[in-house]
Amino acid sequence: MSAGAFRAAFGPAVYEEVSASRTNWVFRLFNITSWAGVAWVGLGLLGQFAFTGRMLIQWFVSEQNRRSTVPAVFWWLSLVGAGALFAYFTWRQDVVGVLGQASGVVIYVRNLRLIGKERRRAERVAE
Numbered sequence: 001m002s003a004g005a006f007r008a009a010f011g012p013a014v015y016e017e018v019s020a021s022r023t024n025w026v027f028r029l030f031n032i033t034s035w036a037g038v039a040w041v042g043l044g045l046l047g048q049f050a051f052t053g054r055m056l057i058q059w060f061v062s063e064q065n066r067r068s069t070v071p072a073v074f075w076w077l078s079l080v081g082a083g084a085l086f087a088y089f090t091w092r093q094d095v096v097g098v099l100g101q102a103s104g105v106v107i108y109v110r111n112l113r114l115i116g117k118e119r120r121r122a123e124r125v126a127e
Contacts, residue, residue, distance in 0.1 A: 001035045040091045047084030050077045072115050079108040 007015040018024045027033065030041045054077035062069045082101045089097030 001039055003035060006035055040088055043084050044088030044092075047081045047088060050081030050084065053077050054081065070111075072112065075108050075111045075115070078104065079112070082108060 001009075003015070003019065018026055026038065030037060032038065032041060054074045057077070058070055058074045061071050082104050086098060086101040086105070089101060
């Protein structure tokens with residue numbers, strides 16, 4: 001987000017308060033040096049929330065079924081979270097994070113393909 005866009009969105013008073021020093025609390029908290037970094041951190045947080053959400057959904061569905069169940073939405077949230085975190089770690093130039101997210105994508109896509117095949121097979125049998 002550019003400085004002008006931030007000023008337009010939050011007003012001049014808020015802009016002046018947070019940009020009076022390059023070491024304002026937002027920049028220090030997220031270890032960033034520009035407002036564009038806020039967008040990248042937001043993307044990283046979105047990815048992390050997707051990963052947290054997938055676990056909560058899996059837990060909820062398993063409790064409802066009274067057995068361990070992994071619904072398709074778990075794999076979709078995994079894929080979205082991995083994509084967001086992969087982009088974030090690439091921006092951070094964090095090779096450990098990039099490798100960690102890249103390896104999971106293959107597993108997430110494969111499980112989604114298997115679920116799709118299973119659904120198509122069930123539809124053919126039902127016809």
